[in-house]
Amino acid sequence: MTATITIDKPLDEGVRTLLRSMLEKGTVRAVLTLRRLEDGGGVAHCLVTDPAALAEAVPLLPVMPSQGGQVLSHLTQEEPFKEPVAAVVRPCEARAFVELMKRNQAFGDNLVLISPECPGVFPVQRVSGDPMDDDIDAYWRSTSEGKGADGLRPVCTGCELFEPIGVDMTLRLVGRSDLDKVLTVRLDTQRAEDMVKDLGLGKAKEDGKDPKGLEALRSARAKGRADLRAELDFTGEDMAEFSRTFGKCISCHACSKVCPICYCQMCYFEARAAAAGPAWWRNDLKRKGATRAPPGTVFFHVGRLLHMSISCVACGMCEDVCPVDIPVARIFKKVGEAAQEVFEYVPGRDPKEEIPIKTFVEDELHEVER
């Protein structure tokens, strides 16, 4: 049975209290958290060492302006943190971070991950100017009841991995009726227990039974996932529906810029479009009589599926930033999960597990040896 502590302040205030005391006691050197910028300048991930600067921290604000896994990768790409750093990230951000470590794009040393049971996030557009206050009240109300809130990222409504995997502390939120009074923190690792011991935030207790609401959200999400999958039907042999869906794409490639798994500095598909010279056009025109210019719009998405779907954590960043409203994340989640199932792989489940295409088993997959 794992230990939990209860902090007598709710939600954001509770997390701020936890982070502040970790900083003040020197348990960690810095914390990474979402923070409001001055004068309505939006919300962004910030690395904070000054406890006073935590006053503007909003660790549980239900938006994801950038993918925390990607942010942590940027911070640790060249060398690991030399002193302990705590980061509050959502479960899909933590899983993306693990995938990036596997791709040698990040170091996890000295990193203490704190992650909530995630009720989902609102689309990132909500950050700019819109105070969201009413919605946030409703959001926490439905979280305490174990229901999904309205207006979330569509892909969040079908997320069954909303409980953190492989983190140091889990912020227990879902289904808790005392959500507006206290913050319950489960200590998942020995390191977390040792750290919290000296903070003076009360004694660690044995973890209680899961609240009913947690089970309720689990089944709501399972149903949500089934609904999302049913909505998207690409079956066929001529890729017609897929081409139609992605035909709207304006090739801004924002989906790959915000994708935590797409870490390549120079994208293969951008190089390829740039390389389409006269021979390319002539060949296309001979065959089709007309060709989209520049080429490779739909191809880009198929290529991205082939490159990264095996590690897709379905965070939904891509869909948030799509200017022409293609349900990118829902599609990538569906295709990604199908690819992952072939190898019984769950991205971010375990840092020691190899990416499926980097490893093999001798006796397997005979169905493709035709």
Added chain:
Amino acid sequence: MADKKKKEAGYEPKILSFCCNWCSYAGADLAGVSRLQMPANFRTIRVMCSSRVNPVYVFTALERGADGVIVTGCHPGDCHYARGNYFTRRRQALLEKVLEEIGFDRERVMLRWISASEGPEFASTMEEFDATIRSKGKNPLSEEVFL
């Protein structure tokens, strides 16, 4: 429509084969020097290992007008580089799953193990794959303007 019919009457599939330098490429050579009959509609790209073939290359060929793509490599356990073909198999599984999910006929791609001594197997594989593709007809992507 009439035009399209006319095109299909004289339809000759375009097939791309990726051959491993150490096995199937020699197998193809053996089939050739043994004067075995096989369809003449495949183009071969020699690679140093079947695992050199990125699934993206296969889809590129399909998008650029190939009707079918076959990847051939050494039998499991016989890879010149000890384990390259095991990776090929995983890639093929990934490719076929993604194709299936996006609604493209996965039977237009194929993976087959052919050793350097298997000239007849190379010829019969090409016969078989040609027949499969011929029965399916033209790759619908080859005339798709908006890809």
